[in-house]
Amino acid sequence: MNTTLVFGGSGQLGHCLQAVANRISFEGIIFPPEGEANILDVEALTILFEKHKPAYSINCAAYTAVDKAEDELDAARKVNRDGAENLAKLCTKFNCTLIQISTDFVFEGNIPKLLNEDDAASPISVYGLTKLEGEQAVTANASKHYTIRTSWLYSEYGNNFVKTMLKLGADRSELNIIADQVGTPTYAIDLAGAILHIVNNDNHQYGIYHYSNEGVTSWYDFAVGIFDIANVKIKVNPIKTSQYPTKATRPKFSAMDKSKIKSTFNLSIPYWRDSLIACIKELR
Numbered sequence: 499m500n501t502t503l504v505f506g507g508s509g510q511l512g513h514c515l516q517a518v519a520n521r522i523s524f525e526g527i528i529f530p531p532e533g534e535a536n537i538l539d540v541e542a543l544t545i546l547f548e549k550h551k552p553a554y555s556i557n558c559a560a561y562t563a564v565d566k567a568e569d570e571l572d573a574a575r576k577v578n579r580d581g582a583e584n585l586a587k588l589c590t591k592f593n594c595t596l597i598q599i600s601t602d603f604v605f606e607g608n609i610p611k612l613l614n615e616d617d618a619a620s621p622i623s624v625y626g627l628t629k630l631e632g633e634q635a636v637t638a639n640a641s642k643h644y645t646i647r648t649s650w651l652y653s654e655y656g657n658n659f660v661k662t663m664l665k666l667g668a669d670r671s672e673l674n675i676i677a678d679q680v681g682t683p684t685y686a687i688d689l690a691g692a693i694l695h696i697v698n699n700d701n702h703q704y705g706i707y708h709y710s711n712e713g714v715t716s717w718y719d720f721a722v723g724i725f726d727i728a729n730v731k732i733k734v735n736p737i738k739t740s741q742y743p744t745k746a747t748r749p750k751f752s753a754m755d756k757s758k759i760k761s762t763f764n765l766s767i768p769y770w771r772d773s774l775i776a777c778i779k780e781l782r
């Protein structure tokens with residue numbers, strides 16, 4: 499039986515992988531505690547690889563605080579680039595396939611079209627830059643890798659936009675939400691299912707893939723959908739990016755084309771609103 503090691507298992511996607519692996523009785527998946535699986539600690543990682551001899555490693559570990567990263571380039575780069583590079587080198591040494599998770603924020607997002615894997619990445623934030631450097635480190639150092647770019651993750655676990663909206667909706671009567679940033683929300687449970695599907699149906703077509711839910715929306719329409727589905731009465735005002743100043747600049751348009759992952763792995767992807775309904779049902 500193959501062993502799969504998950505790094506960053508205590509984060510949002512890590513929790514979703516645990517939930518889906520349990521649900522589908524996925525065998526041989528291990529979630530080592532962060533104390534034993536710090537992706538910056540090559541010695542500890544080597545011990546783990548020697549012990550478990552994994553066929554797959556899934557890297558969910560990341561520095562994900564987008565605004566904070568603007569003041570913490572070194573800290574973000576350490577985890578997002580150096581950590582990914584450490585895992586890539588060990589995977590090559592131990593003949594393991596690395597599944598690296600990346601982001602739509604590697605794109606500048608100035609062209610209103612569905613982005614595919616060959617479109618040029620040109621990040622406009624420190625977080626996006628360090629995630630792109632992580633992708634490049636993986637491509638350069640892992641002989642077998644699937645690098646999956648995803649976007650706007652949410653779930654019942656960790657911190658995310660859906661939970662923030664529900665929290666704010668409980669004690670505010672009005673909210674201003676940016677309407678001129680467009681992309682696709684992704685239920686992290688769906689992504690976790692897709693990752694385990696790839697492990698189960700590995701056809702060695704290594705490289706970069708895009709995965710989000712289907713459809714395109716703005717943060718404003720996403721928020722309206724959240725309150726509508728959760729039956730929360732609140733006034734939501736559409737605003738421009740310039741009316742909601744943040745440290746990091748975010749792409750205006752970062753919806754991705756998923757044709758490659760769907761055809762390569764025979765995957766079907768749920769529409770974003772259907773998955774949002776499923777998540778809110780879990781949350782309630």
Ligand SMILES: NC(=O)C1=CN([C@@H]2O[C@H](COP(=O)(O)OP(=O)(O)OC[C@H]3O[C@@H](n4cnc5c(N)ncnc54)[C@H](OP(=O)(O)O)[C@@H]3O)[C@@H](O)[C@H]2O)C=CC1
Pocket residue numbers: 505506507508509510511512532535536537538557558559560561562577581599600601602629648649650651652656657
């Ligand atoms: N969240 C989102 O909207 C999106 C996320 N992504 C990508 O998806 C992946 C998963 O994101 P998500 O689960 O939401 O992120 P989280 O921030 O929820 O989880 C990241 C996890 O990584 C852990 N971590 C940080 N540094 C290290 C380290 N040195 N060694 C081991 N673990 C570490 C964190 O632990 P601790 O909390 O203790 O620091 C945390 O548990 C990331 O690669 C992210 O860049 C892509 C698009 C959208």
Ligand SMILES: Cc1cn([C@H]2C[C@H](O)[C@@H](COP(=O)(O)OP(=O)(O)O[C@H]3O[C@@H](C)C(=O)[C@@H](O)[C@H]3O)O2)c(=O)[nH]c1=O
Pocket residue numbers: 562563564601602603648649650651658659662673674675676679717742748
């Ligand atoms: C809370 C709030 C946010 N917003 C806007 C700010 C921002 O443009 C957008 C989302 O804000 P958040 O800070 O929740 O999301 P953010 O952390 O920017 O989300 C990103 O995280 C990283 C990790 C990724 O990889 C990306 O794909 C993306 O999911 O909503 C409002 O307009 N009004 C509000 O009240």
